[in-house]
Amino acid sequence: MQRREELPLGVRVRFLTGRVSLDFTHTGGEGEYARWEIVHTPDDLSRWLGVILSVDGLTAGPADLEAMRPLRAAITDAARSLSAGGSVRASDVATINAAAAVPPLVPRLVAVGAGVEYPAPTTAGALSTIARDAIDLFGGPLAERIRVCASETCGLLLVDTSRPGTRRWCSMQRCGNLAKVRGHRERSAR
Template sequence: MPWPPRFIFIGGSLAIDFAQTGGEGWRSRWESWHSPSDLADWAEASPDLRFRPSVTETEFAAARALREALWFTARAHVEHKAPGATDIALIEATAALPDLVPRWHGGRHEWNRDAAFAQVLSTVAREAIHLFGTDRVERFRECANPTCSLMFVDNSRPGRRQWCSMARCGNLTKVARHRAKAKGDDHVH
């Protein structure tokens, strides 16, 4: 599979998966939302949402602004710094809007598919507050691969997950260790 795939869902949190879809500056090389249709594609592909909402240009702009606030708030937590007040204010204001309404469908949880996209944004913002404002934040990590900046919530029972994805960064590290060992260089960790 080519890396990165169109959408990455390794964050263990809707808010983190949302934040890791591209962005400003150096993150623009990973941009996966070029239009409202791309954002609708992301929502449909998301294992936490699984429906295709209608997205207006205004909602698309709001999603991109929320994504920036989430990214900088997440980075602040990784770096053990206080999140920016402006970012927190945007996350809180978005979370204050009505969120998605769950329903049972065939014995399974799903979201009301007629929801306004603002409800998706509110659900994402509420998830961020739940992550960063509770003990779950103690399980929030950055990938141990020094060339990767992806973040995730370690939902493993022992709480020792190191890699954004074992299939990607974990495997790259194992291969590098194996090659170094084969060359007789035991300084690779």
């Protein structure tokens, strides 16, 4: 199966937030986030959940696709609101908690250094794992560190885990670098 590292940078930047719940919101959504949509079919869902969670062997059906959309919308609304200093709607909290209430993916150690396996993973379990990550994120101190990338043309979320709280870009490889190049160009044009 595909890993983050194998994706071209333009797609990979969606999955560099460091939190699977926020990476998941970058697969698309409603309204203005529809332009990012990459989950059109159940196969897309199993593929992208597999990339985000590093899980092999997921399969999804039409019901999983139906279940995914409200969860993704709830996490997106909550994270975007928090990044703007707002609060989280009770209906979004309820949606996230409901998804987290089913059993999550269960990891299994195969051998030291050989990574983690998930025996018989289900898409409902994968969505539960994502919802549990959102609960951990929104319920902890990092909830105040959710930001939107400072690039005007980007819009991706990030979690600023830097000690001074000064992270501005979704990734240095893309938006950070572009800003650096632009700054350099502006300085040398003066």
